[in-house]
Amino acid sequence: xKITTRPSTLAPLASIAAFVLLCAAPQAExxxxxxxxxxxxxxxxxxxxxxxxxxxxxxxxxxxxEVTGTLGDGSERLEFATQDKVTRVRVxxxxxxxxxxxxxxxxxxPVGSGxxxxxxxxxxxxxxxxxxxxxQSVSGDVNGEAGAEDVECQTIxxxxxxxxxxxxxxxxxxxxxGDAMITHVAGELNGNTVSGxxxxxxxxxxxxxxxxxxxxxxxxxxxxxDGRLDIESISGGIRLDLTGPVxxxxxxxxxxxxxxxxxxxxxxRTDEYAPGKEWRFAEGQGAxxxxxxxxxxxxxxxxx
Amino acid sequence: MTQTNDTGQDERLDRALQSLPRGVxxxxxxxxxxxxxxxxxxxxxxxxxxxxxxxxQAAAAVLxxxxxxxxxxxxxxxxxxxxxxxxxxxxxxxxxxxxxAVFGPAHAPNPEYDAARQQLSAMLQQxxxxxxxxxxQKLEANLAEMQRxxxxxxxxxxxxxxxxxxxxxxxxxxxxxxAMLAVVNQLTSTSDAGTPADATRMQL
Numbered sequence: 019x020k021i022t023t024r025p026s027t028l029a030p031l032a033s034i035a036a037f038v039l040l041c042a043a044p045q046a047e048x049x050x051x052x053x054x055x056x057x058x059x060x061x062x063x064x065x066x067x068x069x070x071x072x073x074x075x076x077x078x079x080x081x082x083x084e085v086t087g088t089l090g091d092g093s094e095r096l097e098f099a100t101q102d103k104v105t106r107v108r109v110x111x112x113x114x115x116x117x118x119x120x121x122x123x124x125x126x127x128p129v130g131s132g133x134x135x136x137x138x139x140x141x142x143x144x145x146x147x148x149x150x151x152x153x154q155s156v157s158g159d160v161n162g163e164a165g166a167e168d169v170e171c172q173t174i175x176x177x178x179x180x181x182x183x184x185x186x187x188x189x190x191x192x193x194x195x196g197d198a199m200i201t202h203v204a205g206e207l208n209g210n211t212v213s214g215x216x217x218x219x220x221x222x223x224x225x226x227x228x229x230x231x232x233x234x235x236x237x238x239x240x241x242x243x244d245g246r247l248d249i250e251s252i253s254g255g256i257r258l259d260l261t262g263p264v265x266x267x268x269x270x271x272x273x274x275x276x277x278x279x280x281x282x283x284x285x286x287r288t289d290e291y292a293p294g295k296e297w298r299f300a301e302g303q304g305a306x307x308x309x310x311x312x313x314x315x316x317x318x319x320x321x322x
Numbered sequence: 323m324t325q326t327n328d329t330g331q332d333e334r335l336d337r338a339l340q341s342l343p344r345g346v347x348x349x350x351x352x353x354x355x356x357x358x359x360x361x362x363x364x365x366x367x368x369x370x371x372x373x374x375x376x377x378x379q380a381a382a383a384v385l386x387x388x389x390x391x392x393x394x395x396x397x398x399x400x401x402x403x404x405x406x407x408x409x410x411x412x413x414x415x416x417x418x419x420x421x422x423a424v425f426g427p428a429h430a431p432n433p434e435y436d437a438a439r440q441q442l443s444a445m446l447q448q449x450x451x452x453x454x455x456x457x458x459q460k461l462e463a464n465l466a467e468m469q470r471x472x473x474x475x476x477x478x479x480x481x482x483x484x485x486x487x488x489x490x491x492x493x494x495x496x497x498x499x500x501a502m503l504a505v506v507n508q509l510t511s512t513s514d515a516g517t518p519a520d521a522t523r524m525q526l
Contacts, residue, residue, distance in 0.1 A: 136509075139454050154509055157457035172505055174453075175460040192505050195460040210498065212464040229498055231464075231471050250494060252471040271487055273478060292482055313475060313491050 049091045052123070054098050055084040062103030063132030063149065064125070068140040069093075069109060071120030077129035077146035083107070084126040090119030132167075141176075159196075164189050164203050171198075177214075184221050191216075197233075209235075213254075223247060230254045234315075238322070241266055245306040251315040258310065258319045265302030270319060271295065272312040280320035435500070442503035449510040461506065468499045 058064075060081050066073055071090055083105045089096055094110045109121045121140070127133060132149040135142045141158040144151060153160045154172040159179075162169060166185040171178045173196040180189060182203030189207045191198050193214040200207065204221035209228040216228060220239035227248045228235050234255045240262040241247065249256050255275075260266075270277055270285070274293045277285040282301060288294035297319075310317055450458050475492040482488060 139457075156509055157454045172509055174506060174509060175457045192502075194464045194502065194506065210501065212467055212498075212502065229494065231468055231495070231498070250491070252475070252491060252495065273485070273487055273491075288487075292485070294485070294487060311487060311491065313471070313478070313488070 049119070050089060052085055052087045052089055052096055054086075054096075055082055056098065056100055056105065057082050058100060058105055058128065058131075059103050060128060061130060062105060062128070063134065064105045064107065064127045065134045065136075066106075066123065066125060067108040067136045068121055068123055069111060069118055069138045071140045072122045073125065073135050073137060073140055073142050074123070075125045075127060075133060075135065075142075075144040075147060077131070077148065078126045079129055080126075081128050082126075083128070083131075086124045087122040090121040092118035093121055096121075182221065186222070186224065241306040241308070243305050247306070247308045247310075249310045250312070252313040254312075254315045256310055256312060256315060256317045258308070258317075260319070260321045263302065264306075264321055265304060266306035266308050267300040267304040268297060268308045268310075268319065270297040270308070270310045270317055272315070272317055274314040275312045276316045278316070278318045278320075435496070439500055439503065442500065442507055445507050446503060446510070449507065453510065465499075465502075468495060468502070471495055472499070 058081055064075075064083055066075065083100075085096070085098055085107050089109065092111070094112045097106060097108045097110050099106050105127075107123065107125060109118075109123075111118055127147060129146060130149050131147060132151070133144060133147050134152045135144065135154070136152075137155040137158045139157045140155065142153050142155055142160045142162070144153060144162045146163070148165050148167060150167045150169070151162060152170045152172075153162050154170075155176045156173070157175045158173070159176045160171045160173055161179045162171060162181075164180050164182045164185075164187055166187045168188045168190070169180065170190040171180060172192045174194045175196050176193070177196045178191055178193060178198040178200075180191070180198075180200050180203060182189075182201065184202060184204050186205030187203075188205060189200070189203055191200070191207075191209045191211075193211045195213045196211070197215045198209060198211065198217070200209075200216070200218045200220070202219060202221055204223070206225040207218070207220065207223070207228070208226075209216055209218070210230075211233045212231045214230070214233045216230065216233060216235045216237070218228075218235070218237040218239070220226065220237070222242050223239045223245050224242045225246050226237075226239070228237070228250070230251045232253045233251075234257075235249055235251065236257045237249070238259040238261060239247070241260060241264065243265065245266070247258075249258065264281075268279075268282070270279075271288065272295055275295075277295050277297050279285065279297055279299075282297070282299040285295045285297040288296050308319070310319070450461065453461070472492060472495045475488055475495060479485060479488045479492065
């Protein structure tokens with residue numbers, strides 16, 4: 019089975035036959051346009067890797083994967099292959115070469131596909147993909163959407179932005195220094211950063227666990243009835259704004275940071291001779307649990 | 323006579339007994355302090371138990387992560403050995419070194435934990451030469467930031483030995499450093515999938 023530069027009419031079942039290396043012989047010329055398409059089975063996954071440039075992925079309602087864009091100078095070729103239910107799109111570099119011109123990939127995948135994108139400095143943008151996603155880059159920015167399936171975003175210095183649909187799913191975000199902007203996500207969120215700033219607006223949190231060393235966390239959320247929220251920081255500030263009715267037990271403590279709360283009793287010192295402060299309080303029925311800890315980062319908890 | 327004398331003694335004893343106070347009053351009111359201590363004990367007891375339980379769970383989690391990270395590191399390293407063997411050794415990258423882990427003034431971490439961290443750090447050092455300069459610099463700065471945070475907590479623990487919050491934060495900092503090293507190693511492994519020798523596959 020060979021992929022041409024024109025839209026393919028191959029039946030999906032034909033792609034089961036064997037592993038196909040679609041670009042083994044005909045190589046795309048560096049700096050030239052890319053235009054490839056292959057029929058795939060529903061429910062498969064697509065793996066994309068690029069070094070520099072951009073990767074834009076869009077879900078569509080066809081059982082085909084299409085790749086367009088431009089292969090950057092210095093790249094050896096574009097591999098575009100499918101085996102069983104896995105389609106791989108990767109920019110192949112000459113052996114041990116890392117300094118290449120940008121390659122821009124525009125990839126269309128079946129809307130239900132699983133998606134894995136990995137880059138070094140290329141930015142990643144994914145829209146309209148409903149399968150599980152793993153989006154990771156060393157220094158590129160990641161911009162994705164979260165739905166009912168699991169989404170994982172990882173960067174070292176790249177920023178992350180994830181927009182939710184309100185559907186409850188699992189979102190994992192890890193950055194070293196990159197910032198993260200998360201909006202309208204529901205369900206479970208796990209976030210880890212060293213110095214990145216996390217700005218989060220959640221719809222309905224069931225489980226959230228955020229950890230930072232020196233980065234700040236700003237979070238606005240509505241707690242589910244049995245929600246669990248756990249935020250921890252060493253020196254980063256933590257701000258939590260709760261929306262909607264609050265029925266939660268709070269366990270907030272800081273070794274040397276300030277604790278500010280807009281409701282409930284005042285924080286008290288944990289020891290007469292030590293600098294620690296804590297705020298333990300139950301609002302309403304207290305079914306949800308909020309736990310916040312810091313070394314010397316300031317903590318603010320308010321209700322909007 | 324004898325009977326009369328005995329009766330007289332009994333009457334004197336009865337009067338003497340009746341003249342004794344019904345109770346012994348303390349020199350000052352002790353109850354408020356006793357009550358305060360009882361209330362404090364009752365309030366602290368349920369909080370201390372989970373903290374101690376949590377500490378064990380956290381320690382177990384760190385060991386689990388160490389083991390997992392070591393396994394991951396070994397598997398990834400095996401898949402990379404071929405390509406690395408064909409290439410000249412990368413230049414040493416300053417700034418990537420294992421955090422000198424100390425858990426409070428009188429504790430030492432598990433050797434397996436140290437081994438996992440040493441291996442992850444060594445692998446990362448090899449890969450950092452291939453990273454974009456700005457990302458490499460940020461990574462080095464942030465690894466140093468985690469080391470600084472651990473040192474700061476250790477210094478505080480030196481002043482407040484056994485502080486449960488500090489112990490928890492320190493354990494989690496070690497855990498986070500190991501997890502971050504594993505993530506960065508994985509990122510730099512899967513991101514160079516464009517090289518012909520790469521065999522790493524991403525799992526969804």
